[in-house]
Amino acid sequence: MKINFLKYQGAGNDFILIDHTANPLENIDSELIERLCNRRFGIGADGLMFVTKHEKYDFEMHYFNADGKLGSMCGNGGRCIVAFAKHLGIIAKETNFLAVDGPHYARISESGEWVDLQMIDVETITKDGEAFILNTGSPHYVALQSDLLNFDVFSKGKTIRYNSTYAEKGINVNFVEDKGDYLFVRTYERGVEDETYACGTGVTAVAMAMAKHKNQSGHIKTDIKVLGGDIKIEFDYDGFKFTNVFLCGPAKLVFEGEIDSI
Numbered sequence: 001m002k003i004n005f006l007k008y009q010g011a012g013n014d015f016i017l018i019d020h021t022a023n024p025l026e027n028i029d030s031e032l033i034e035r036l037c038n039r040r041f042g043i044g045a046d047g048l049m050f051v052t053k054h055e056k057y058d059f060e061m062h063y064f065n066a067d068g069k070l071g072s073m074c075g076n077g078g079r080c081i082v083a084f085a086k087h088l089g090i091i092a093k094e095t096n097f098l099a100v101d102g103p104h105y106a107r108i109s110e111s112g113e114w115v116d117l118q119m120i121d122v123e124t125i126t127k128d129g130e131a132f133i134l135n136t137g138s139p140h141y142v143a144l145q146s147d148l149l150n151f152d153v154f155s156k157g158k159t160i161r162y163n164s165t166y167a168e169k170g171i172n173v174n175f176v177e178d179k180g181d182y183l184f185v186r187t188y189e190r191g192v193e194d195e196t197y198a199c200g201t202g203v204t205a206v207a208m209a210m211a212k213h214k215n216q217s218g219h220i221k222t223d224i225k226v227l228g229g230d231i232k233i234e235f236d237y238d239g240f241k242f243t244n245v246f247l248c249g250p251a252k253l254v255f256e257g258e259i260d261s262i
């Protein structure tokens with residue numbers, strides 16, 4: 001069986017993209033997805049996405065984590081799939097598409113390599129000790145951490161993700177250091193079960209948690225640095241609810257290929 005794919009990355013969060021608009025998605029082979037995402041035996045990626053047709057929206061996004069299982073919303077994946085849809089000629093400058101957490105609006109630059117993706121509104125932020133817990137389409141744990149560059153994100157993130165509170169459903173664990181002009185963020189991702197170079201729903205959660213932590217309100221713009229590049233978050237916050245949330249950043253085509261058998 002031959003499968004054509006494109007590989008994209010958004011701030012170093014990398015994905016395999018497959019055009020499935022010609023036929024509906026059925027009989028998902030989780031083991032195959034896991035093999036394709038494997039960095040030693042496959043193409044290598046943090047996740048894999050299929051684009052399918054939808055009656056009411058420009059397209060539908062189906063996101064799978066590198067472990068082959070259906071994921072919750074992926075923000076960087078969302079930006080990459082918009083770039084992919086433009087590449088396929090499905091959309092031009094803007095789009096309304098459907099993802100697992102509902103409809104999303106996005107706009108794309110002329111070059112096709114920068115995407116502003118609207119994310120869901122968020123109202124509920126709880127605390128686990130000093131950490132903030134919120135869902136931006138995917139569940140996130142946000143903890144402040146000094147000297148983050150030298151911090152063991154993998155071990156500490158994994159310990160939190162597998163503690164008795166989160167072991168069953170899992171959680172994405174983000175660590176943030178406030179650098180004044182920007183936030184430096186590193187993330188241990190559920191479903192990849194490793195640190196990734198960027199996590200879109202994660203940095204969105206971090207920007208929200210920090211706005212609450214600093215008692216900010218109004219129209220808030222946050223510059224974020226992750227291991228794989230720079231991301232910008234914008235939202236309105238009235239002290240209770242985050243609305244008009246945009247995750248803005250790069251979405252780049254890396255290569256194109258054909259899988260014969262694996």
Ligand SMILES: N[C@H](CCC[C@H](N)C(=O)O)C(=O)O
Pocket residue numbers: 013065070071072073074075076077138139171172189190191192198199200201202
């Ligand atoms: N990398 C993704 C997060 C994927 C969420 C996934 N790890 C899960 O919890 O199902 C992002 O850019 O938002």
